[in-house]
Amino acid sequence: MPGPLAGLRVIEIAGIGPGPFAAMLLSDLGAEVIRVERAGAVRGAAPDKPAGDVSLRGRRNIAIDLKHPDGVATLLDLVGAADALIEGFRPGVMERLGVGPDECLERNPKLVFGRMTGWGQDGPYAHAAGHDINYISLAGALAHFGRAGEAPVPPLNMVGDFGGGGMFLALGVVAAMLEAKGSGQGQVVDTAMVDGTAILMTMFWSMKAAGIFDEQQRGTNLLDTGAHFYDVYECADGRYISIGSIEPQFYAELMRLTGLEGDEQFARQMDATQWPELKVRIAELFKTKTCDEWCELMEMTDVCFAPVLTMSEAAEHPHNVDRQTFIELGGVTQPAPAPRFSRTAAVVDQLPAHPGQHSREILVDWGVAADHVDALLTSGAVRHAE
Structure with missing residues (x-):
């Protein structure tokens, strides 16, 4: 048809x-x-x-x-x-x-x-x-x-x-x-x-009205790279990965797979005053493995994870090949x-x-x-x- x-x-x-x-x-x-x-x-x-x-x-x-x-x-x-x-x-x-x-x-x-x-x-x-x-x-x-x-x-x-x-x-x-x-x-x-x-931008107008999006502070909010659990991070080989562990169950999986489970500072996920320091700490951790190593550990889990791919890399990724994207x-x-x-x-x-x-x-x-x-x-x- x-x-x-x-x-x-x-x-x-x-x-x-x-x-x-x-x-x-x-x-x-x-x-x-x-x-x-x-x-x-x-x-x-x-x-x-x-x-x-x-x-x-x-x-x-x-x-x-x-x-x-x-x-x-x-x-x-x-x-x-x-x-x-x-x-x-x-x-x-x-x-x-x-x-x-x-x-x-x-x-x-x-x-x-x-x-x-x-x-x-x-x-x-x-x-x-x-x-x-x-x-x-x-x-x-x-x-x-x-x-x-x-x-x-x-x-x-x-x-x-x-x-x-x-x-x-x-x-x-x-x-x-x-x-x-x-x-x-x-x-x-x-x-x-x-x-x-x-x-x-509709959702962000809603977030602003609810007091959870500060339009005067770029890069400090939940979805604009302010949070340590929603950002891109460099790996040991210079490539990047993306993390989007917003919901508690996804964040718990991130903590488990990174070995940060039980860390009292990371346990306070939504304490925005901690985010700058936690970003530094988790960035250092992600630099300890290559992108492929993190993929092997986190791909297809509930972390909300994906490697950051170029256009050419995206065209060759198995998921996109399977779906003929x-x-x-x-x-x-x-x-x-x-x-x-x-x-x-x-x-x-x-x-x-x-x-x-x-x-x-x-x-x-x-x-x-x-x-x-x-x-x-x-x-x-x-x-x-x-």
Whole structure:
């Protein structure tokens, strides 16, 4: 069986970061997604090998000149056959091109118009430039990543671009498409990375309200490396392990396997005044064995333990190999689609495409008459990578 979103058609207006990630997620789950590239991105014939960007997997590519009136008309024709469109320009850009929500919903009243920005479609910052690091700063997240006495540490661009951005865009578009099936009406989905990042912090707002998260003391709290039982530690061979022994029964197992059982100071697990000293002591202990030795002792126990792996190491770990968490496509190792479905399995059926690689076939498959396709390619409104 195809993925759970099979039968749905989505148009992706080419962008970077969270937009392509959302499009990849929708495609992984079975939607037919076409990526609309700038006509100027076509550079002659498409290379024989797949495009290098893994996030472009699973979808065909068409190149349209949206500054050409026939290019705009072509995109609106495709909109008429689509369930959703997603774009990641600054507010107002799609409107200036003549393919904003008003024009698209007039052509297809059931269309879901998904918008992806950093700051949102309105507000004082709406038209300002920004990147993940800025969005998670304003959302109140970045301030809390890092160790005590040190500057905040950006967590790659996973929190803003992908967690707070692309994931929420995909969720919002799926939710709106589901609603449109019943109501017959489309709508605009305003996805902002600052909004998504803020909601990812929900639990910490709860902890702050309960008085168990001090927002003024980075790196001193339960889950931000303040506690000795929730941190990463260096081993004798320079590799690292992770410990997350929060619950009493898991902490008791940590004490047993480290030989600290019965130590009166370690017995006061939740006495935060002891944490700095206990971190020093347990760090010294973990340096007495190699990572492999600690794995042999603690893996698959109730310590809440795992080795800290690089991407390459993760792809080769027996657990991930057994679950096929990573796959190889076009000679490139990459994460497999997630989550798993018991009946409608998600499958990647298209290698990352080059700009304009499928222009002609997309137009034909989406209902454009063959003679009109030829006219569009001749005029330059649409370009095909021969």
